[in-house]
Amino acid sequence: MLKAMKKNGLSLTLFAVATTAVVALTHSLTKERIYEQQQQQLMKTLNQIVPHDDYDIPLHLSCHLVTNEQYLGSSKPRRAFVALKQGEPVAVALETTAPDGYNGDIHIVFGASWNGTLTGVRTLSHNETPGLGDGIETRKSDWVLGFTGYFLESESDKRIGVKKDGGDFDQFTGATITPRAYTKAVRNGLIYLSRFKGDITSAPSCQGESSE
Incomplete structure (x- = not known):
């Protein structure tokens, strides 16, 4: 046994x-x-979100980690993909976070020319309520496409905001918190770009890093 x-x-x-x-x-x-x-x-x-003709080096080969909780919505590093043409920065795709979404963080990436004009905005991930706050997804709505072409005339420019706050963007039916948080994050990201874009290309490389 x-x-x-x-x-x-x-x-x-x-x-x-x-x-x-x-x-x-x-x-x-x-x-x-x-x-x-x-x-x-x-x-x-x-x-x-960044036009192909704007760069001659693949974006992932010119990626930098930047950190600014005040304007990028998180204490964690965010990725900035710099579009280079003949060695000069001409545009950037920058990750940012809306920390005040209805159900928590909304992770966003926006493209902008180096002078700060938006070329596109997309949602990377979120936990917003289906049928209410998920209009930030392109498969649900074309709402995020409305950012293209916007820029900040000044840091107090309210146009990138919901109409209830004096901005140009529609609220969602039954949901104002999500679009308010989203537009604020994009606006803050543009403020970051206008203030600190000179620091981006000297920031650490983000090769091998992944987003949240």
């Missing part, structure tokens, strides 16, 4: 080791695949 117990114990141990190895391998392969998919989706998004 003791021999049988030892044999069963050895079998269970080998099974546990084999199972752990399979799980670890699956996790590793899945993690790599998920990262690749995220990168592909990111490149697709960047190509939507």
Whole structure:
């Protein structure tokens, strides 16, 4: 009986080791695949908000980590993809966060020419209420497309804001908090760009880093 117990114990141990190895391998392969998919989706998004003709070096090769909680909405580093043409910055795709969404952080990326004119805005991730706050997704609404062409005439310019606050952007039916937080984040991001764009290209490289 003791021999049988030892044999069963050895079998269970080998099974546990084999199972752990399979799980670890699956996790590793899945993690790599998920990262690749995220990168592909990111490149697709960047190509939507920064015109291809604006740069001659792939955006992901000129990526920098910048941090400014006041204007970028998070204490964590945000990625700034600088569009270079003949070695000179001509545009940027900048990640920012709206920390005051209805259900928490809204992660955003916007494209802008180097002089601060918006070329596109997209939502990276959010937890807003389906049917109310999810109008910030292009598959739900064309609302975010309305940012293109806007710039700040001054830091007190209210146009990038909801109409209830004197801005140009519609509220969502039954939901004002989400678009208010979103427009504020985009406006603050443009203020960051106007104040600190000279620091972006000397910031640390973000190669291998992923967004939240």
